[in-house]
Amino acid sequence: xxxxxxxxxxxxxxxxxxxxxxxxxxxxxxxxxxxxxxxxxxxxxxxxxxxxxxxxxxxxxxxxxxxxxxxxxxxxxxxxxxxxxxxxxxxxxxxxxxxxxxxxxxxxxxxxxxxxxxxxxxxxxxxxxxxxxxxxxxxxxxxxxxxxxxxxxxxxxxxxxxxxxxxxxxxxxxxxxxxxxxxxxxx
Numbered sequence: 001x002x003x004x005x006x007x008x009x010x011x012x013x014x015x016x017x018x019x020x021x022x023x024x025x026x027x028x029x030x031x032x033x034x035x036x037x038x039x040x041x042x043x044x045x046x047x048x049x050x051x052x053x054x055x056x057x058x059x060x061x062x063x064x065x066x067x068x069x070x071x072x073x074x075x076x077x078x079x080x081x082x083x084x085x086x087x088x089x090x091x092x093x094x095x096x097x098x099x100x101x102x103x104x105x106x107x108x109x110x111x112x113x114x115x116x117x118x119x120x121x122x123x124x125x126x127x128x129x130x131x132x133x134x135x136x137x138x139x140x141x142x143x144x145x146x147x148x149x150x151x152x153x154x155x156x157x158x159x160x161x162x163x164x165x166x167x168x169x170x171x172x173x174x175x176x177x178x179x180x181x182x183x184x185x186x187x
Contacts, residue, residue, distance in 0.1 A: 003041040007034040007061075016041070031067075035060040039069040050075050102181060104129070104142040106157045113138040117160045120144075123178065125153030150184030 016026035118140035126147035
């Protein structure tokens with residue numbers, strides 16, 4: 001954890017050991033006497049996806065005395081991108097021919113699975129997708145029906161997680177998956 005202690009005249013930057021507890025204590029030695037000191041710690045999760053920061057109320061440091069500052073850290077995600085687990089049809093081969101159906105399943109993880117939006121579409125080939133049903137826990141199901149012609153079909157699933165903070169974007173690798181379906185009889 002990084003911190004800055006300042007009273008506007010004296011500034012003491014430093015680091016303190018992070019801990020997986022709700023309270024962290026550390027001592028900053030050699031602080032000059034003064035009033036209006038503010039302690040501002042900040043840290044980032046090991047995976048870099050969450051940042052935490054806060055600042056104390058102003059406090060005084062008296063010569064030869066210990067001063068106590070309490071800081072509430074507020075943690076926020078750096079982005080609201082979801083992470084794929086799977087996106088695949090239940091059956092890659094749909095037979096015995098055109099007009100057959102296959103179940104589609106997509107699973108993902110997001111900060112709040114209840115707010116994930118799923119959008120299946122046909123990228124190439126022909127067919128229809130119906131019955132999209134998000135389950136509120138990061139999963140989605142739908143049904144794909146082959147068109148009346150024998151063909152290979154490519155389907156796409158795009159997952160969104162609501163608006164992103166300014167200057168942030170999600171990689172298509174994290175939000176988009178494609179699957180191929182064989183509509184027709186096997187040779």
